Amino acid sequence: MKCISLFMVVLISVPICFTSNILYLQLLVSHSHHFWNRAIIHELAERGHNVTILSPRSEAKPPTGVHYILLEDQYVRRLPFYRSLLNATEFMNPFYETLSILLGYELLCSGAVKTKGFQTLLNYPDEFKFDVILHDFSVGSCFLPFVHKFNYPPMIAVTAFGHPSFSSHYIADHHHYSYVPHISLRSNDEMTFSQRLLNFLIYMEEFIIFKYFFNPRMDEIAAKFFGPNFPSVSELEKRTSLAFVNTNAAIDYHISHPENVIPVGGLQIKDPKPFPQELTSFINSSTKGTVIFSLGSNFRSDYIPQIKKNLILKVLSDLSDYNFLWKFESNISESDLPKNVMIRSWIPVSDVLAHPKVKAIFFHGGLLTTHEAIWRSVPMIIMPFGLDQPQNLMKTKRFGISEGADYHSLNYDDLKTTILKVLEDPSYAMNMQKVSARFKDQKEKPLDRAIWWIEWLLRNPNCGYLKSPLFGLGLIAGNSYDIIAFITLFVILNLIILLKLFCYCVRKCLRNIYSDETMPHEKLE
CATH class of the missing domain: 3.40.50.2000 (Glycogen Phosphorylase B;)
Structure with a gap:
């Protein structure tokens, strides 16, 4: 029993x-x-x-x-x-x-x-x-x-x-x-x-x-x-x-x-997992912090025209107080690569975003990475190419947690200014903490x-x-367009009727006035 x-x-x-x-x-x-x-x-x-x-x-x-x-x-x-x-x-x-x-x-x-x-x-x-x-x-x-x-x-x-x-x-x-x-x-x-x-x-x-x-x-x-x-x-x-x-x-x-x-x-966001030690060492070696640079899983950085790649590398090189971890799908010669830039064909972005020395992410504005950056409370520099990416920039910019870089008119001064603005203006990090807290505050x-x-x-x-x-x-x-059309037509028809009545009354009055003026008066007997 x-x-x-x-x-x-x-x-x-x-x-x-x-x-x-x-x-x-x-x-x-x-x-x-x-x-x-x-x-x-x-x-x-x-x-x-x-x-x-x-x-x-x-x-x-x-x-x-x-x-x-x-x-x-x-x-x-x-x-x-x-x-x-x-x-x-x-x-x-x-x-x-x-x-x-x-x-x-x-x-x-x-x-x-x-x-x-x-x-x-x-x-x-x-x-x-x-x-x-x-x-x-x-x-x-x-x-x-x-x-x-x-x-x-x-x-x-x-x-x-x-x-x-x-x-x-x-x-x-x-x-x-x-x-x-x-x-x-x-x-x-x-x-x-x-x-x-x-x-x-x-x-x-x-x-x-x-x-x-x-x-x-x-x-x-x-x-x-x-x-x-x-x-x-x-x-x-x-x-x-x-x-x-x-x-x-x-x-x-x-x-x-x-x-x-x-x-x-x-x-898709999970608790961060450990990532390769070489990435950790590179991130920790930065003076002021590290920026992730990734164009996501569909857009390849090595497809960027060479003149723009050189411009981006020049900007990153001149921001020497920061390290840049760039998801780049092919090799760049060590002699062409600034000391503060590391390239890897794959980066576990969601996990790396959780590192305390990661100060910003520079990316294309894909929705999943946007969610991950907000969840990890990391400010964003967004360089959209199309699809939903421009809208993701618009949404996040409202809250003061991102700035945009125009890929089509990319130039040295604007890109450097934008990256520095997000990195060194404390309001972006403060705003991001607030938005991140709202995002994560869910019952499950x-x-x-x-x-x-x-x-x-x-x-x-x-x-x-x-x-x-x-x-x-x-x-x-479903959108009451028929009701709106009916009311509009009803109002227009009534206005037309009223206008016609008004015109009729005016003509009637004018006829009476003119007929009184032209009619001979009857002689008094």
């Missing part, structure tokens, strides 16, 4: 884990976005779930329960795009940039569906059971037909790309054009009338492209590979149960979220929040009651 009681106590004390089959669909060709998604994947595997990932990137030694289906050779196709941004002489026109981004999404999809990896998942039997699908919607809806193929398991839309302007297709939220700038617009949430007008037109351009060109193109691709009897991707988008967006109210613009949108900004870690909601959806697959009613209303009715 004692043995049975002891067995029951042990059984009750052991947490019960219900293993689920999870499909993770990831199209975007981006190392950093893969790291963000991988944080979710590894945590799910750690909790006993089986995760199958269709992705352009895999791992050499994935953990138990993680199974990659590789979309082969996709990174090679994307490198020319990133290189072109480094060779550009100015930012794109915002309308052309919006169009080119969406054309890039279509090219990614067209390339991915031709891979062996895509065909592998396509050949899975239709009755294969996935309990939930996580779909990275950062580059659109290319893989959504798999939701239909596998008989509509509940779906979570996820993105490391902040809160994309087209997220309303999945979650029917309101993007307020008056104070939420499109990523193609170079302004913050305090816009002038002309900026708000431009912002509205960019959003409408994107809406039209998605509705009449991009999504119909996705339907064409789906019909070719999945057959003709599939619902449109526009309908599949609406089947999203939950959405994870990489935002945090402490640092992002204010956006009205429906109940099924979960902000998980910074979920963002990754734990994401995992909890995934497992909640496994327990509660029918959660349509959380969805926004905007899906049923559409863009026009």
Whole structure:
């Protein structure tokens, strides 16, 4: 009897884990976005779930329960795009940039569906059971037909790309054009009338492209590979149960979220780990501190034109009180390298940011590094190239925690002044401490929040009651444009009627006046 009681106590004390089959669909060709998604994947595997990932990137030694289906050779196709941004002489026109981004999404999809990896998942039997699908919607809806193929398991839309302007297709939220700038617009949430007008037109351009060109193109691709009897991707988008967006109210613009949108900004950030001793020694050898210089995982520093590389090296050399740790993907001759500059092909940026002698980070403005710098309380010098990077500069500059360097008009004096301003003006470090404290003050870690909601959806697959009613209303009715148009038309019609009545009365009065003056008076008898 004692043995049975002891067995029951042990059984009750052991947490019960219900293993689920999870499909993770990831199209975007981006190392950093893969790291963000991988944080979710590894945590799910750690909790006993089986995760199958269709992705352009895999791992050499994935953990138990993680199974990659590789979309082969996709990174090679994307490198020319990133290189072109480094060779550009100015930012794109915002309308052309919006169009080119969406054309890039279509090219990614067209390339991915031709891979062996895509065909592998396509050949899975239709009755294969996935309990939930996580779909990275950062580059659109290319893989959504798999939701239909596998008989509509509940779906979570996820993105490391902040809160994309087209997220309303999945979650029917309101993007307020008056104070939420499109990523193609170079302004913050305090816009002038002309900026708000431009912002509205960019959003409408994107809406039209998605509705009449991009999504119909996705339907064409789906019909070719999945057959003709599939619902449109526009309908599949609406089947999203939950959405994870990489935002945090402490640092992002204010956006009205429906109940099924979960902000998980910074979920990839973990406690810092030890890094190579040679990096530690270099950082500690600095007189006033060390600056990290990194262009992230997609932009290569060795693609920067030589004249700009020489300019940057000259500035770093002349700031001799500081050491600079530069992520540089190829070698620079020791004779050409200043003594206060160390180059390495890979730097564990998030871990190095936690070192107390790191005083700033000079980088491209990628969102994940921005979150990591804020979490570690390190001021920023941001040199954006495109995509969401200019907006990340705009957001952080509002709080006095960053300054920008214009890559296209880069010159010695401006770059040196900007770096010194962030390093030697104490307000940047003080402001960063405040913003960092707000960012970290959460009831649970963002990754734990994401995992909890995934497992909640496994327990509660029918959660349509959380969805926004905007899906049923559409863009026009959902934003009350029809009401505004009706009231405007009603007022205009009434004004026209009143004006016509006024004109009629005036003419009537004038006729009476003129007729009285011209009518002969009757003789008095």
